[in-house]
Amino acid sequence: MSNSFICSWRVMFMPLLNIANQKSKEVYAQIGRLDKLEELGLGYILAGSAMMDLTLEEGWLAELAGLKKLRHFHLLTDLWTSMGQAEVEFMKLVLNSLYVYHIEEDEMDAFVKVLSYSHNLTELDITANVLHHRSDMVDCFLEKIEQLPNLQRLVLTGSDVEAEVAHRFLQVCFRLPQLIDLQCDFSVFGLHYPVMPDNGLCDPRFAILLKSLQDTDKKKSDAGEPKGLRLKSLKLPHIHSGYPQDFLFPFLRSHVPHLEHLRIPFIHNDYDIQHLKDAILEGCPRLQHIFSNHYPGNSDARCGLRDVVRYCVPSGVKTFRAECPHPYSYPGQEECRDMVQNLLDHHTTTLEDVMLWGCNHISSIDLYSILARCRNLKRFSLSIGYSIKFEDAVSRTWICHDIKHLQLYLARCVNFPTQRLLEIVNQIGKDVYAQIGRLVKLEELSLGYILDPVVKDLTLEAGWLAELAGLKELRRFCMLTDFWTLMGQAEVEFMVNNWPNLEKISVHMNEEMDGFDPDIFSKPHWRWLKEKRPHIVLTANKW
Numbered sequence: 209m210s211n212s213f214i215c216s217w218r219v220m221f222m223p224l225l226n227i228a229n230q231k232s233k234e235v236y237a238q239i240g241r242l243d244k245l246e247e248l249g250l251g252y253i254l255a256g257s258a259m260m261d262l263t264l265e266e267g268w269l270a271e272l273a274g275l276k277k278l279r280h281f282h283l284l285t286d287l288w289t290s291m292g293q294a295e296v297e298f299m300k301l302v303l304n305s306l307y308v309y310h311i312e313e314d315e316m317d318a319f320v321k322v323l324s325y326s327h328n329l330t331e332l333d334i335t336a337n338v339l340h341h342r343s344d345m346v347d348c349f350l351e352k353i354e355q356l357p358n359l360q361r362l363v364l365t366g367s368d369v370e371a372e373v374a375h376r377f378l379q380v381c382f383r384l385p386q387l388i389d390l391q392c393d394f395s396v397f398g399l400h401y402p403v404m405p406d407n408g409l410c411d412p413r414f415a416i417l418l419k420s421l422q423d424t425d426k427k428k429s430d431a432g433e434p435k436g437l438r439l440k441s442l443k444l445p446h447i448h449s450g451y452p453q454d455f456l457f458p459f460l461r462s463h464v465p466h467l468e469h470l471r472i473p474f475i476h477n478d479y480d481i482q483h484l485k486d487a488i489l490e491g492c493p494r495l496q497h498i499f500s501n502h503y504p505g506n507s508d509a510r511c512g513l514r515d516v517v518r519y520c521v522p523s524g525v526k527t528f529r530a531e532c533p534h535p536y537s538y539p540g541q542e543e544c545r546d547m548v549q550n551l552l553d554h555h556t557t558t559l560e561d562v563m564l565w566g567c568n569h570i571s572s573i574d575l576y577s578i579l580a581r582c583r584n585l586k587r588f589s590l591s592i593g594y595s596i597k598f599e600d601a602v603s604r605t606w607i608c609h610d611i612k613h614l615q616l617y618l619a620r621c622v623n624f625p626t627q628r629l630l631e632i633v634n635q636i637g638k639d640v641y642a643q644i645g646r647l648v649k650l651e652e653l654s655l656g657y658i659l660d661p662v663v664k665d666l667t668l669e670a671g672w673l674a675e676l677a678g679l680k681e682l683r684r685f686c687m688l689t690d691f692w693t694l695m696g697q698a699e700v701e702f703m704v705n706n707w708p709n710l711e712k713i714s715v716h717m718n719e720e721m722d723g724f725d726p727d728i729f730s731k732p733h734w735r736w737l738k739e740k741r742p743h744i745v746l747t748a749n750k751w
Contacts, residue, residue, distance in 0.1 A: 232261065236271035243274050249282030249307070262287045264294050273298075280331070282307040289318040296325035305331030305361075311338050316345045323352040330358050330386075336366025336394040339373045346373060350380045361389040371398035374445050375413040379420060388438050388466075392445040399447060414455035421463050436462070440494075441469035446501070450474035457483045461491035469497040469527075472513045481515055488519040495520050496558070497527035514547040517554070524558030525551065531565035531591075548574045556581045565591035572619070576600040579608055587613040592688070595619040595658045602639040611647050612681075615654035617688065618665075637665060641672035648678050651709075656688030656716075666691040668698050677706045684712045692728060700737040713737075714747040726750070 239248070252261070261267040262283075267290075272278075281299070283306070306329055311319050316338070323329075338349050353359070362381060369377075374396045381390055399411045425435040442464065444451070451473050457480075460467075470492070475484075488495065498520065500513045517525060528551060548570055551559065559582040564570060576596050579588060585608035590596075595617040618640065644653070653676075655666070665671040666687070671694075676682075685707070692715050703710060715728060728734065729746040738746065 233268050233271065236261070236268035240271040240274045244277060245275050246277050247280040247282070248275065248278055250287060251283070251285035252287065260290050262295065263290050263292075264298060266290075269295055269298060280305045280307065283309070286310075286312075286315055286318075289315050291318070291322050293325045296322060304328060305333070307333040308335065310335050313341045313345065316341055316349065320345075320348050320352050323349075323356070327356065328358060329356050331361040332356070332359060333361075333363040333365075336364040336369060339364070339369045339377060339394075340367075346376075350376060354380050354383060356384070358386055359384055360386050361391075362387060363389075363391040363393065365391075365393040368395045368397045369445065371396050371411070371413065375417065378417060378445075382417075382421060382437060383424070386438065389441040389469075390439060391441070391443045393443060395446040395448065397448075399449065411452075414452055418455060418458060421459070425463070436465040438466055439464050440466050441497075442467060443471040443499070444473050447474060447476075450476035452476045453479040453483060457487040460487040464492060466494060467492045468494050469499070470495055470516075471499040471501070472516055475512050479512070484512055484515050485519045488516060489522065492520075493522045496523045496525060497561075498525055498529070499527070500530045514550060517547060517550040521554055525555040526558050527561040528555075528559065529561070529563040531563070544569045545571065545574060548578070552577055552581060557584065560584050561587040563587070563589040564594055565589075570594060572597040572600045573603075576603065579606045580604040581607070583607045583609075585611050587611065589613065589615040589654075590617055592617055592656065592658065598636045598640050601643060602636055606643050606647070609647065610649055612649055613652040614644070614647065614650055615686075615688075616644075617656045617658050619658050638672050638675065641665070641675035645675040645678050649681055650679050651681050652684040652686075653679065653682060654686035654688055655691065658689075664694050666699070667694050667696075668702060670694075673699060673702060677702070679707060681709055682707045683709050684714070685710065686714045686716065688716045690715075690717065693725075695733070697733040697736065700733045704737060704740050710741065710744055712745040712747070714749060716749050718750070 239245075250262070262269045264270055306322075306326065308319065311334065319338070332353075339346055353362070362384070364377075374392075374394075378392075381387060399413075421437075428435050453475055456473065456475060495516075498513070498516060513530060517528070530547075551562075552574075559578070562578055562582075562585065564575075572595060575590065575594060579585070580603075588608070588611060597619050601618070620637070644650075657665070666673045668674055685703075703713075717725070717728075726748060728748055729738075734746060738744065
């Protein structure tokens with residue numbers, strides 16, 4: 209290698225081409241000198257001898273001995289298949305987490321072998337396809353997982369998993385003594401539900417799972433130990449028809465007393481609201497961070513999101529993130545408004561992080577009310593399905609002065625503009641951007657518009673970019689729609705002069721937009737900015 213890496217990165221992901229052995233050694237030696245690395249991802253492009261790179265005898269793992277601060281290691285391809293006990297012993301002195309993104313059936317033996325040497329692992333993030341392979345392989349994997357006594361975080365991400373396998377996996381997870389974070393990012397198929405709803409459990413596996421938890425609690429009680437799991441963060445596997453309330457509510461009421469983060473699962477058929485209330489109030493007094501992939505009312509299976517928000521009172525909700533993965537499966541407007549109203553009625557003093565994605569049934573005035581009433585808000589993010597109207601945005605002063613991350617879509621909503629109406633809207637627009645400009649602790653700002661073209665808004669002469677001069681802490685600025693089309697030299701000079709901490713500017717563009725230009729940052733004014741601030745990253749993202 210002719211030049212050395214001189215960066216002080218903490219995170220690096222690197223795909224490597226297969227190259228000559230001596231060159232490979234130099235590459236790994238360069239990486240090994242990045243002694244501030246805390247997170248490293250490695251993989252290779254093209255097949256061949258690179259599979260041996262992370263071995264001690266035939267590869268260059270030893271070159272990474274200087275990475276004393278390394279905590280997270282991502283194996284982006286199957287470099288791990290040639291590892292053995294010596295390699296794991298080498299790594300475990302500094303390594304406490306392992307990420308593996310794909311494991312084929314013929315690689316399972318090698319993966320299980322790595323796990324068998326990895327007793328110090330505290331964090332494991334792997335593909336859910338480990339649960340798709342032959343039954344004996346899955347059994348061996350589950351056995352090795354149960355032999356990781358220090359495991360605190362376990363993440364499985366992937367496609368559908370058969371119900372019996374998912375059941376066995378959860379049984380193992382609930383026996384891990386140190387586990388505090390379990391994220392099952394996959395769906396379950398093969399569950400048996402009756403044609404007509406009844407009062408009993410729909411599938412015997414739910415009863416078995418509850419019984420095993422109850423037996424474990426009895427043993428703990430007899431031994432004088434506190435009952436319940438240590439879980440603080442939980443995402444149960446997704447079940448399309450929902451969890452039966454006779455499993456979910458006793459589980460929440462009796463077995464997760466430390467729970468702080470919960471992704472709300474679907475609930476099968478209509479449920480007893482009083483039982484849900486009891487489960488949350490009695491069983492989850494520390495619950496503060498709520499996540500959901502669905503909105504209330506957008507499925508035959510019930511989403512308990514609205515009611516969980518209502519009863520999550522003892523600690524108050526700090527994080528509320530809801531997204532709908534199916535944009536054409538919209539919920540009812542009344543139910544969504546109730547959900548936001550529950551947030552505002554019970555949690556205005558605690559809310560710090562709100563993200564709403566994929567639904568357009570929450571009104572502009574409700575969205576604005578979050579900014580105007582939640583004083584401790586640190587992050588607020590809307591997807592393109594939502595917007596805040598100009599007149600709503602200025603009806604009251606925003607009080608979230610500590611906010612650091614803001615993503616907004618704005619709308620003027622002027623269907624039949626007259627000269628007088630445009631003058632009024634223009635004055636309101638100035639006040640809107642002044643509201644944003646007063647949020648002086650902002651570090652990340654993303655802005656877009658819907659319906660009405662407002663591309664001039666972020667110019668100096670015809671718009672209100674000047675109102676954002678006070679954002680001295682701004683590090684990342686993203687234009688979600690085509691504000692950039694009217695920007696020129698004056699605007700980039702404004703950014704250089706007024707945003708001293710700026711690190712990244714990004715644009716999101718649609719190929720069908722009038723302002724679509726994949727070479728936007730080759731224009732003279734952007735080149736000038738890059739010359740003045742070489743460290744600023746400029747990215748154009750297509751969607």
